[in-house]
Amino acid sequence: MAEMVAKGEAPDILFWVGCAGSFDERAQRITRDICKILQHVGMKYAILGTEESCTGDPAKRAGNEFLFQMQAMANIQVLDGYEIKSIVTACPHCFNTLKNEYPALGGHYTVIHHTQLIQQLIDEGKLKAEGGESFKGRRITYHDPCYLGRGNGIYEAPRKALESLDAQLVEMKRCRSNGLCCGAGGAQLFKEPENGDKDIHVERIEEALETQPEIVAAACPFCMTMLRDGVKAKEKEQEVQVLDIAEITARANGL
Secondary structure (H helix, E strand, C coil), X not given: CHHHHHCCCCCCEEEECHHHHHHCHHHHHXXXXXXXXXXXXXXXXXXXXXXXXXXXXXXXXXXXXXXHHHHHHHHHHHHHHCCCCEEEECCHHHHHHHHHHCHHHCCCCEEEEHHHHHHHHHHCCCCCCCCCCCCCCCEEEECCCCCCCCCCCCCHHHHHHHHCCCCEECCCCCCHHHCCCCCCCCCHHHCCCCCCCCCHHHHHHHHHHHCCCCEEEECCHHHHHHHHHHHHHCCCCCXXXXXXXXXXXXXXXXX
């Protein structure tokens, strides 16, 4: 963003990479694929780079409102300094915080999740599932992230992105507004689970495996970690892939 402003240019959209997309090795692959998609459709985008800090979501969920507000105010200052209007993010937690919690602190932006952007680009004919890997007839089950689905009512965009591939979309018993959490939200990812009979991510992956999928589709880096751990726990790594919708879209378009 700093380089773009130095040239006197402004982006169409700011890509908010998020902590997972920046530091988690698996989520970095999703970040790269989103960039490939944005470049492929000719969208002018920028990132904040080292000026981007955590949105404060884990601090807020864990009960540290003071730390959340400090992080949020610092980010709002940077975003407003660059006169940012539109933001796309790959993380439903960042998405929810920027969209629903920043306005109360003075941060007003148009925020969309990458699955919404992908669906929009497919509708506009800018993304076509051709020239890449074929997903025709392949069994895909999609896991609704809590902060995207129940938190913000976004159920159709990710599914439409998958339907455009001509894949066979199979739903789990608990899906959409009745979806089951992967076990990572609410800052649970950063702590040990409490005692119980079974870890949530194992319960969730069992439901996914009941649909006999070739691919479990995710749209959140936290869900990605938990679902992959579940697949490992069930020793199904050879048969079942866990892929983000951005990765599936990039592959289908040969990016």
